[in-house]
Amino acid sequence: MPTKxxxxxxxxGALVEALGVDEDEVTPQATLVGxxxxxxxxxxxxxxxxxxxxxxxxPDKELLPQDILTNPEYVVDGRVTEVGIAELRKxxxxxxxxxxxxxxxxxxxxxLLTVAGMCRFVESKLVxxx
Amino acid sequence: xxxYWIDRFIEFESGRYAKAVKNxxxxxxxxxxxxxxxxxxxxxxxxxxxxxxxxxxxxxHTGFREKVVLAKVPRVVFYCEAIPGDSLIYTAALDYIxxxxxxxxxxxxxxxxxxxxxxxxxxxxxxxxxxKTLFEPEAYLRMMRMLRAFEVGHAADGSPLRPPSQLxx
Numbered sequence: 001m002p003t004k005x006x007x008x009x010x011x012x013g014a015l016v017e018a019l020g021v022d023e024d025e026v027t028p029q030a031t032l033v034g035x036x037x038x039x040x041x042x043x044x045x046x047x048x049x050x051x052x053x054x055x056x057x058x059p060d061k062e063l064l065p066q067d068i069l070t071n072p073e074y075v076v077d078g079r080v081t082e083v084g085i086a087e088l089r090k091x092x093x094x095x096x097x098x099x100x101x102x103x104x105x106x107x108x109x110x111x112l113l114t115v116a117g118m119c120r121f122v123e124s125k126l127v128x129x130x
Numbered sequence: 131x132x133x134y135w136i137d138r139f140i141e142f143e144s145g146r147y148a149k150a151v152k153n154x155x156x157x158x159x160x161x162x163x164x165x166x167x168x169x170x171x172x173x174x175x176x177x178x179x180x181x182x183x184x185x186x187x188x189x190x191h192t193g194f195r196e197k198v199v200l201a202k203v204p205r206v207v208f209y210c211e212a213i214p215g216d217s218l219i220y221t222a223a224l225d226y227i228x229x230x231x232x233x234x235x236x237x238x239x240x241x242x243x244x245x246x247x248x249x250x251x252x253x254x255x256x257x258x259x260x261x262k263t264l265f266e267p268e269a270y271l272r273m274m275r276m277l278r279a280f281e282v283g284h285a286a287d288g289s290p291l292r293p294p295s296q297l298x299x
Binding site for chain 1: 201202204205225226228230231233251253
C-alpha cells in the first residue's frame with residue numbers, strides 16, 4: 001500500500017503529463033479545472049494515467065458524477081437540491097463538499113476537485129482494492 | 131479525395147502494435163503549396179498517419195464495434211522534416227485500452243532516424259451519440275484490405291489476422 005507521499009507524487013506525475021503543467025504548480029489545494037486548466041477531455045487522460053500508475057480500475061462516473069448533475073431529481077434551476085447533495089456525498093466521500101453545499105450551483109461543481117481530493121480518491125480506491 | 135495518410139501495413143499484431151509505411155511523393159498535391167519550391171510534409175499530416183495506424187489498431191482490437199475517435203494528443207515531438215522521397219515507417223503500440231478509450235504511443239522513422247514521436251488518446255463514443263457507427267462496416271473492411279492488413283497481420287493467438295465475423299458474414 002503506497003504512502004501518502006507516494007500517492008501524491010504519482011498523482012502529480014499524471015497531472016503534469018496530462019495537463020502539461022509544471023510540478024510546482026501541482027499543489028494539494030490547486031483545483032484541477034480552475035488552477036491547472038483541465039478540460040473535460042483531460043479527465044479521461046488523467047484517469048488512464050492513474051489507472052496505469054496504481055493498477056486500479058476507476059469508472060469515470062465516480063470522479064465526475066454527470067448522472068447526478070444532469071438529473072432533474074437532484075438539480076432544480078441550476079442548483080443541486082438537498083437530496084442531490086446527499087447523493088453527491090455518498091458517491092464522492094473523498095471530496096470536500098461543504099463549501100459547495102453552501103452555494104450549490106451546478107456549473108461551479110467542476111471546479112471543486114482539488115489535487116488533494118484526487119489523492120484521497122486514489123487512496124480510497126487502493127484501500128478498496130486491498 | 132481519399133483521406134489515407136498511410137500506404138500499407140507492414141506488420142499488424144492484434145492488440146499489441148502495428149507498423150505502416152507512408153511514402154512521401156512529389157505527386158501529392160499539398161506539397162506544392164507547402165511550400166512552393168520547398169516541399170515539406172506538414173506535421174499535422176504525419177500526425178494523422180500516426181493516428182490512423184494507432185486508430186485502426188484500436189478499432190481492430192474491439193472488432194470494429196466501437197466508435198473510435200482521436201480525442202487528445204498529450205504530447206508530440208518532431209525531430210526532422212519529412213520530404214519527398216522519404217519512406218516513413220510509423221510504429222504504433224497499444225499502451226492501454228479500456229471501455230471508454232485507449233492510449234497509443236507511436237513513432238515515425240526515416241530509416242533508422244527518429245522523425246517524430248507521439249502520444250495519442252482515443253475515445254470510444256458511447257451509445258448516447260445518434261450514429262450507431264462512424265463508418266459503414268464495409269468501409270473499415272475496405273480500408274484494412276487496401277492497406278494489406280490481413281496479408282501481414284496476426285491475431286492475438288498468432289494465427290493469421292481475419293476480418294471480424296460480423297463484417298464478412
